[in-house]
Amino acid sequence: MTQSLQALADARLAPEWRQPVKTYDDAADALGWDKALDRPICCGEPVEITAMLGHAYKATCPKCERFIFDITGPEFTGGAVAFVDSEKFDVEEKTRWVCGDRDGPLPRAQSEAA
Numbered sequence: 751m752t753q754s755l756q757a758l759a760d761a762r763l764a765p766e767w768r769q770p771v772k773t774y775d776d777a778a779d780a781l782g783w784d785k786a787l788d789r790p791i792c793c794g795e796p797v798e799i800t801a802m803l804g805h806a807y808k809a810t811c812p813k814c815e816r817f818i819f820d821i822t823g824p825e826f827t828g829g830a831v832a833f834v835d836s837e838k839f840d841v842e843e844k845t846r847w848v849c850g851d852r853d854g855p856l857p858r859a860q861s862e863a864a
């Protein structure tokens with residue numbers, strides 16, 4: 751049996767970045783980005799898209815540093831690229847996105863927003 755992408759996210763992210771994984775639409779909403787656009791506009795400019803093998807797995811606004819990241823995206827460590835093991839994780843899940851800005855995950859936890 752494969753593990754959920756939430757388990758993958760929790761394994762890949764530092765404790766302060768752990769968050770519920772989201773669909774792309776929910777993650778874009780959390781950032782205030784227009785999910786209908788291929789390249790959402792943030793701070794008046796199209797965001798920067800990072801892709802590998804035709805799959806966009808990361809988008810970042812260079813100005814406010816809001817970002818969205820596909821937790822199944824490639825991981826770069828010491829010059830090597832690691833891909834998620836599809837035998838181990840359910841890579842077909844749509845809840846695969848994490849997001850945030852320079853201060854931490856978005857949306858903010860309720861307790862911090864108060």
Ligand SMILES: [Zn+2]
Nearest residue numbers: 792793811814
């Ligand atoms: Zn921005």
